[in-house]
Amino acid sequence: xxxxxxxxxxxxxxxxxxxxxxxxxxxxxxxxxxxxxxxxxxxxxxxxxxxxxxxxxxxxxxxxxxxxxxxxxxxxxxxxxxxxxxxxxxxxxxxxxxxxxxxxxxxxxxx
Amino acid sequence: xxxxxxxxxxxxxxxxxxxxxxxxxxxxxxxxxxxxxxxxxxxxxxxxxxxxxxxxxxxxxxxxxxxxxxxxxxxxxxxxxxxxxxxxxxxxxxxxxxxxxxxxxxxxxxxxxxx
Numbered sequence: 001x002x003x004x005x006x007x008x009x010x011x012x013x014x015x016x017x018x019x020x021x022x023x024x025x026x027x028x029x030x031x032x033x034x035x036x037x038x039x040x041x042x043x044x045x046x047x048x049x050x051x052x053x054x055x056x057x058x059x060x061x062x063x064x065x066x067x068x069x070x071x072x073x074x075x076x077x078x079x080x081x082x083x084x085x086x087x088x089x090x091x092x093x094x095x096x097x098x099x100x101x102x103x104x105x106x107x108x109x110x111x
Numbered sequence: 112x113x114x115x116x117x118x119x120x121x122x123x124x125x126x127x128x129x130x131x132x133x134x135x136x137x138x139x140x141x142x143x144x145x146x147x148x149x150x151x152x153x154x155x156x157x158x159x160x161x162x163x164x165x166x167x168x169x170x171x172x173x174x175x176x177x178x179x180x181x182x183x184x185x186x187x188x189x190x191x192x193x194x195x196x197x198x199x200x201x202x203x204x205x206x207x208x209x210x211x212x213x214x215x216x217x218x219x220x221x222x223x224x225x226x
Binding site for chain 2: 004006033035042043044045046047050051052091093095097098099100101102103104
């Protein structure tokens with residue numbers, strides 16, 4: 001079974017600084033997809049960034065980028081120039097057929 | 112475009128009572144998902160529909176949970192009878208065809224408290 005592990009229950013970053021959230025996963029598949037979702041207090045999950053496993057190039061979306069290490073089964077999220085609006089729960093997710101989520105990391109942004 | 116609509120937003124019931132949640136996905140989305148998110152955990156897939164057929168319900172506690180998606184549009188998730196451990200947020204999501212790197216669109220969820 002595929003599992004997704006987020007080892008940091010909570011992280012904190014100063015506004016305008018950079019923070020990296022960790023995610024590892026377990027799979028025997030070679031073709032799959034990885035995602036980072038953000039969940040603010042409104043509870044609505046919002047896609048932050050996504051990565052196809054067959055692509056070696058790391059995905060980027062404005063201030064958000066990933067470090068995808070396929071051999072290490074690692075998929076970390078880097079948030080640059082952190083903003084107060086980035087404060088939320090962040091979930092890493094793995095998809096082969098169904099989408100499985102990690103337990104989440106709560107990010108606090110200090111002004 | 113309109114997002115995924117869910118109702119009610121909150122629900123409080125006593126154990127052994129029944130409850131139903133409703134979800135209306137984004138128009139044209141063939142795939143609909145119900146997730147259970149217990150406090151402090153990530154969402155767990157309960158059931159996935161493709162149009163009005165079930166693709167995956169392996170983690171649905173079928174002795175008490177049921178779901179339907181008549182006409183392949185909106186969906187209802189029911190719990191009968193509810194247990195204390197069913198207290199959670201129930202999230203509905205939809206996507207165009209449920210494959211690959213396609214993103215899921217989520218509703219705001221229903222927060223269920225079982226007393």
